[in-house]
Amino acid sequence: MNFTDVKWSGAILSVAILLSGAANSSCDFDTDDADGPDFLDKIIQCEKQQDSRNKSAEASRANNSVRVTKLYGDGSLTASGIIERPVAAAGTLSHHANQSFVARQPYSLRPDAKFEESVTIAIQKLHLEMAHYCAKGWDMQRQWTEANSQQQGDFFLHYQFRCTET
Amino acid sequence: MNKLALSVAVAASLGIASHSFADGPIDGTIYGKINVSVVNTDENSSDKWKLNSNASRLGVKGKTKITDGLYAVYKAEFEMCVDDGDCKGQTFTQRNIMGGIRGSFGTVWAGKHDSPTKLAQKKIDLFNDLEGDIKNTFEGENRVSNIIAYTSPTVSGFSGTVAMIPGEGADVDGDGIDDTGLTDGMSYSLSYSKDNLYLALASDKDVDSQDLVRMVMQYQMDNLKLGAMYQQNEDNLGTKDESGYFVSAAYKIDKTTLKAQYGFIEDDVDGDEEETLSLGADYKLSKNTKAYIFYTDNTDSEVDSSDDEDSSFGVGMEHKF
Numbered sequence: 001m002n003f004t005d006v007k008w009s010g011a012i013l014s015v016a017i018l019l020s021g022a023a024n025s026s027c028d029f030d031t032d033d034a035d036g037p038d039f040l041d042k043i044i045q046c047e048k049q050q051d052s053r054n055k056s057a058e059a060s061r062a063n064n065s066v067r068v069t070k071l072y073g074d075g076s077l078t079a080s081g082i083i084e085r086p087v088a089a090a091g092t093l094s095h096h097a098n099q100s101f102v103a104r105q106p107y108s109l110r111p112d113a114k115f116e117e118s119v120t121i122a123i124q125k126l127h128l129e130m131a132h133y134c135a136k137g138w139d140m141q142r143q144w145t146e147a148n149s150q151q152q153g154d155f156f157l158h159y160q161f162r163c164t165e166t
Numbered sequence: 167m168n169k170l171a172l173s174v175a176v177a178a179s180l181g182i183a184s185h186s187f188a189d190g191p192i193d194g195t196i197y198g199k200i201n202v203s204v205v206n207t208d209e210n211s212s213d214k215w216k217l218n219s220n221a222s223r224l225g226v227k228g229k230t231k232i233t234d235g236l237y238a239v240y241k242a243e244f245e246m247c248v249d250d251g252d253c254k255g256q257t258f259t260q261r262n263i264m265g266g267i268r269g270s271f272g273t274v275w276a277g278k279h280d281s282p283t284k285l286a287q288k289k290i291d292l293f294n295d296l297e298g299d300i301k302n303t304f305e306g307e308n309r310v311s312n313i314i315a316y317t318s319p320t321v322s323g324f325s326g327t328v329a330m331i332p333g334e335g336a337d338v339d340g341d342g343i344d345d346t347g348l349t350d351g352m353s354y355s356l357s358y359s360k361d362n363l364y365l366a367l368a369s370d371k372d373v374d375s376q377d378l379v380r381m382v383m384q385y386q387m388d389n390l391k392l393g394a395m396y397q398q399n400e401d402n403l404g405t406k407d408e409s410g411y412f413v414s415a416a417y418k419i420d421k422t423t424l425k426a427q428y429g430f431i432e433d434d435v436d437g438d439e440e441e442t443l444s445l446g447a448d449y450k451l452s453k454n455t456k457a458y459i460f461y462t463d464n465t466d467s468e469v470d471s472s473d474d475e476d477s478s479f480g481v482g483m484e485h486k487f
Contacts, residue, residue, distance in 0.1 A: 030486065031197050031198060031199040031223070031486040031487070032199075032289065032294075032486075034197065034225060034227060034241060034243060034262065035262065035280060035289075036285065036288060036289065037282075037285040037286055037288050037325075037327075037355070037357055037366070038320075038325070038359075039241070039285070040239060040266070040268060040273050040275070041320070043227050043228065043229055043239055043241065044229055044239065044268060046195070
């Protein structure tokens with residue numbers, strides 16, 4: 001290997017690595033377009049297309065992350081404007097692959113609360129709901145508690161979960 | 167060896183820097199293609215088999231936003247010789263390399279690049295980079311060093327490019343005096359593109375020792391793509407004054423594209439003629455990969471001399487990435 005080879009190899013490698021972070025883009029740019037009369041337009045359009053694709057992908061990801069079906073209250077407002085809630089017959093098991101849900105159960109920390117109002121029972125009920133909609137399993141995404149404004153010492157325990165892929 | 171280590175170290179450090187740039191203002195893409203063919207060439211009744219690399223290449227291109235509507239545009243493309251790794255004694259050789267500023271006013275760009283006249287051909291040459299490449303028959307297919315160009319925005323389908331090529335001390339016009347001006351060589355093109363029609367008029371002045379005028383037409387009708395070119399060129403020394411034409415047709419049937427092209431040029435000074443005929447077919451294996459076969463016959467006819475005839479047939483594959 002002579003010095004010229006080394007110099008060119010180093011230069012090409014440098015440029016390749018420099019752009020490697022951005023080079024994973026899947027643009028419809030045809031290699032021969034680089035030698036076409038409108039090669040400047042192609043470069044601009046292609047990279048713009050990539051920008052918009054990236055934005056779409058981000059929007060899609062964001063969309064997916066917030067598209068959660070509420071299993072209580074009025075249900076969830078979908079993109080179509082329809083309020084929906086999955087329907088499954090009581091006592092049956094179903095599986096909504098990759099769908100996310102939020103379930104909630106009330107519980108009480110009042111001293112005079114009954115055993116049926118305990119957090120243990122709330123968790124038990126939540127697990128029954130999760131098994132009801134995600135019979136093949138689920139990922140727990142988030143859990144949180146909100147105070148019940150109607151009764152001091154009462155709370156709602158929320159579980160956000162997503163059914164597994166299979 | 168120390169220099170190799172240094173190159174790798176520089177590359178690695180740039181690589182680290184690139185990760186911080188990747189999400190920022192630099193939008194770049196690596197692209198290229200591998201095009202290899204096995205060819206049997208018969209030159210005046212003496213034949214030989216060859217593996218050809220056919221201008222396989224690796225490039226990077228992209229844009230970087232400077233302000234709203236203003237971009238830096240760049241492209242750096244290198245030929246790699248897939249057949250034997252020897253590109254004129256080097257691992258890579260330079261192809262089109264340019265940088266420019268693009269705005270609503272158009273693009274000002276510079277580098278080493280195909281001239282506007284060559285770009286105006288718009289791939290009517292269906293056997294580009296193979297034995298039937300029109301550069302083997304026609305003048306004007308030049309990649310020019312030190313090119314400084316302006317490309318207008320496209321308005322109602324019209325676009326134009328004008329390029330200046332400083333001589334940098336070379337005698338580009340053949341008058342015996344070294345040329346040191348900014349516009350020692352010039353190349354222009356004006357094109358019109360709408361729907362399936364493309365028209366272009368291009369001209370060179372003192373580029374590769376030639377003055378040249380070229381007209382190009384391309385038209386697509388469903389699966390049929392037609393191309394035509396007419397050209398006149400003369401060299402600076404007055405020893406060549408050529409005119410000729412070129413036609414091509416490609417017809418697509420499912421994954422197969424049948425191709426044919428023919429070109430003829432005649433020198434009015436000495437009556438010499440050149441002719442090229444190519445026939446072939448591409449078979450699309452995937453979006454970016456094709457296999458192809460071709461046959462080419464190139465003939466140089468000189469007055470008072472026997473014809474110089476080269477014929478080739480080959481099979482190959484091209485993969486773009």
